[in-house]
Amino acid sequence: MPLDDQKPFHASKVQTLTVLVQREIERRILTGELPAGDRLSESALAADMGVSRGPVREAMRGLQQAGLVEIVANKGVVVRKIGYDEAVDLYNLRGSLFAFMCETMAARRTDEQCGVLKGKLEDMEAAIRADDKEAYFRTNLDFHTTIVEFCGNNRARAVYEGIAKEMHLFRRRGLSRIENMEASMQEHEAIAAAIIAGRPEAARKAGLKHIRNGRDRFLASLDPDSFAADPERRPAAAE
Amino acid sequence: MPLDDQKPFHASKVQTLTVLVQREIERRILTGELPAGDRLSESALAADMGVSRGPVREAMRGLQQAGLVEIVANKGVVVRKIGYDEAVDLYNLRGSLFAFMCETMAARRTDEQCGVLKGKLEDMEAAIRADDKEAYFRTNLDFHTTIVEFCGNNRARAVYEGIAKEMHLFRRRGLSRIENMEASMQEHEAIAAAIIAGRPEAARKAGLKHIRNGRDRFLASLDPDSFAADPERRPAAAE
DNA sequence: AGGATGTAAACTGTCAACAGTTGTCAATCC
DNA sequence: GGATTGACAACTGTTGACAGTTTACATCCT
Numbered sequence: 013m014p015l016d017d018q019k020p021f022h023a024s025k026v027q028t029l030t031v032l033v034q035r036e037i038e039r040r041i042l043t044g045e046l047p048a049g050d051r052l053s054e055s056a057l058a059a060d061m062g063v064s065r066g067p068v069r070e071a072m073r074g075l076q077q078a079g080l081v082e083i084v085a086n087k088g089v090v091v092r093k094i095g096y097d098e099a100v101d102l103y104n105l106r107g108s109l110f111a112f113m114c115e116t117m118a119a120r121r122t123d124e125q126c127g128v129l130k131g132k133l134e135d136m137e138a139a140i141r142a143d144d145k146e147a148y149f150r151t152n153l154d155f156h157t158t159i160v161e162f163c164g165n166n167r168a169r170a171v172y173e174g175i176a177k178e179m180h181l182f183r184r185r186g187l188s189r190i191e192n193m194e195a196s197m198q199e200h201e202a203i204a205a206a207i208i209a210g211r212p213e214a215a216r217k218a219g220l221k222h223i224r225n226g227r228d229r230f231l232a233s234l235d236p237d238s239f240a241a242d243p244e245r246r247p248a249a250a251e
Numbered sequence: 252m253p254l255d256d257q258k259p260f261h262a263s264k265v266q267t268l269t270v271l272v273q274r275e276i277e278r279r280i281l282t283g284e285l286p287a288g289d290r291l292s293e294s295a296l297a298a299d300m301g302v303s304r305g306p307v308r309e310a311m312r313g314l315q316q317a318g319l320v321e322i323v324a325n326k327g328v329v330v331r332k333i334g335y336d337e338a339v340d341l342y343n344l345r346g347s348l349f350a351f352m353c354e355t356m357a358a359r360r361t362d363e364q365c366g367v368l369k370g371k372l373e374d375m376e377a378a379i380r381a382d383d384k385e386a387y388f389r390t391n392l393d394f395h396t397t398i399v400e401f402c403g404n405n406r407a408r409a410v411y412e413g414i415a416k417e418m419h420l421f422r423r424r425g426l427s428r429i430e431n432m433e434a435s436m437q438e439h440e441a442i443a444a445a446i447i448a449g450r451p452e453a454a455r456k457a458g459l460k461h462i463r464n465g466r467d468r469f470l471a472s473l474d475p476d477s478f479a480a481d482p483e484r485r486p487a488a489a490e
Numbered sequence: 491a492g493g494a495t496g497t498a499a500a501c502t503g504t505c506a507a508c509a510g511t512t513g514t515c516a517a518t519c520c
Numbered sequence: 521g522g523a524t525t526g527a528c529a530a531c532t533g534t535t536g537a538c539a540g541t542t543t544a545c546a547t548c549c550t
Contacts, residue, residue, distance in 0.1 A: 026324055027324070028324045028325075028502095028503065028504095029503075029504070030312065030503085030504095031324075053530095053531075053532095054531080054532070055530090055531070055532090063504080063505090064504060064505045064506070065505085065506095065532090066305070066308075066503085066504060066505065066506095067503085067504070067505095069305075069309060069532090069533090070308060070309055070312045071312075073269065073309045073310075073312040073313045073316075074312045074313065074315070074316045076313065077312075077313045077316035077317055078316055079406070079409075085265055085266070085267045085270075085511095085532085085533085086265075086267075086510085086511050086512065086531085086532060086533075087511095087512075087531090087532080088531075088532070098405070098406065101403075101404045101405065101406050101407065102406055104351075104355070104404060104407075105351070105404060105406055105407045105410070108347060108348070108350075108351035108407075109347070111347075112343075112344070112347035116343070164340075165340040165343060165344060166337070166340065167318070167337065167340050167341055167344055167414070167417075168340065168343075168344045168347075170318075171344070171410055171414075175406070175410075178406075267532090267533065267534095268533075268534070269533085269534095292500095292501075292502095293501080293502070294500090294501070294502090302534080302535090303534060303535045303536070304502090304535085304536090305533080305534060305535070305536095306533085306534070306535095308502090308503090324502085324503085324541095325501085325502060325503075325540085325541050325542065326501090326502080326541095326542075327501075327502070327542095
């Protein structure tokens with residue numbers, strides 16, 4: 013037993029290669045390192061990470077179920093590409109989920125949770141006063157995460173986070189810019205107020221409105237060719 | 252190759268073994284053939300199905316992401332066991348999703364879809380008049396599926412169906428008996444009426460109420476020891 | 491007898507090799 | 521010249537084997 017191993021704790025080998033690989037590929041997809049539509053070669057990825065193809069294949073199976081890649085038999089796996097309609101669907105679904113979480117948290121909230129939520133709100137206000145868009149983006153994310161966690165429904169949280177990851181497939185990098193911090197902030201205040209007041213229905217409506225506004229802001233910001241890469245998904249401009 | 256069978260056309264080999272295995276294991280779990288809490292041995296399953304361990308392992312990875320099994324490194328995979336609180340969470344989440352779908356369909360419905368929906372409703376009425384619980388159960392399922400499909404949001408449908416599968420993990424077999432067909436039928440009529448009338452908000456409320464009533468009926472029907480198998484999940488009756 | 495310890499069996503994690511399929515590209519034929 | 525065909529290359533699907541870990545059990549000591 014080599015006792016020179018300088019690991020702080022032995023917590024190293026409890027991780028299986030498959031999990032590591034899946035996490036790494038997911039990271040590459042979410043950061044855009046592997047852009048949507050890219051074809052992923054098992055051999056190449058395996059060689060790149062210094063593992064065999066087994067763990068890579070298993071990781072792919074997980075990513076497929078998560079909706080991040082598509083697998084075609086005997087052809088390979090590609091990073092999933094999301095069309096216009098699907099993007100709208102995802103926004104709507106996420107809105108419904110977030111509304112549900114706001115509602116649920118409003119019904120179950122504790123005083124401590126309210127305190128934490130108020131804190132996040134103040135962080136955002138501070139970022140606005142400092143006109144620090146980067147900080148606002150971060151605290152904004154934090155605010156959402158807080159609600160998602162405090163709603164207490166773990167399955168809903170898992171689904172929500174999965175959808176959020178999926179949405180990275182069409183939100184281009186650098187969307188961290190917030191167009192209208194004040195408007196966004198007002199929506200956050202409405203959500204927090206309803207939750208803290210313990211009014212589930214009001215919280216639900218506020219949460220839904222917030223995501224819908226985000227959706228509309230995003231769609232409005234699209235140049236028409238954004239989804240041109242897969243035009244066959246586009247036509248259904250109805251509804 | 253004992254798995255693939257009497258396919259009339261050669262359309263069999265486009266299916267990969269992993270998919271077949273995953274489907275088969277999922278079937279065994281949903282039918283209760285592999286009960287919740289059971290430990291699954293890769294070697295045993297592989298031998299039983301006449302394939303090697305590779306496809307089985309890949310299938311497991313997919314089932315894990317779907318929430319049907321849990322995988323612990325170096326220990327194995329067990330059919331997921333759902334505690335009382337998680338069951339309630341799943342019902343609530345499903346209610347929120349179904350409500351969203353009713354709302355969405357009400358906003359997008361076509362005349363043709365309304366016709367189909369009316370047809371399903373009549374099928375259920377016929378089953379009630381005939382006092383055929385089996386037929387009612389079937390047409391009831393059909394009614395729900397129709398809404399889920401016609402809402403047009405494919406991602407929402409996938410999530411909903413995943414949740415529904417997961418709920419099989421705690422709904423014991425033979426729950427197909429419907430306690431109160433008339434009450435259930437009234438709720439269905441309210442949903443259909445709101446959708447056909449094109450009133451999204453009313454449809455949402457009707458759909459939500461329906462699942463909530465189903466949840467309460469289910470919870471009320473529990474003998475207190477139903478979830479005793481994993482008592483550590485029970486205590487958190489607070490919050 | 492009861493608990494600790496060491497050993498063996500069984501199983502999971504990983505890998506490398508084989509088999510089958512898809513897509514490409516050049517040679518051939520009309 | 522253009523389309524068809526056939527072989528080759530690259531890749532995926534599947535398998536069997538090997539290595540490391542966990543678990544159960546028998547043994548030994550107190």
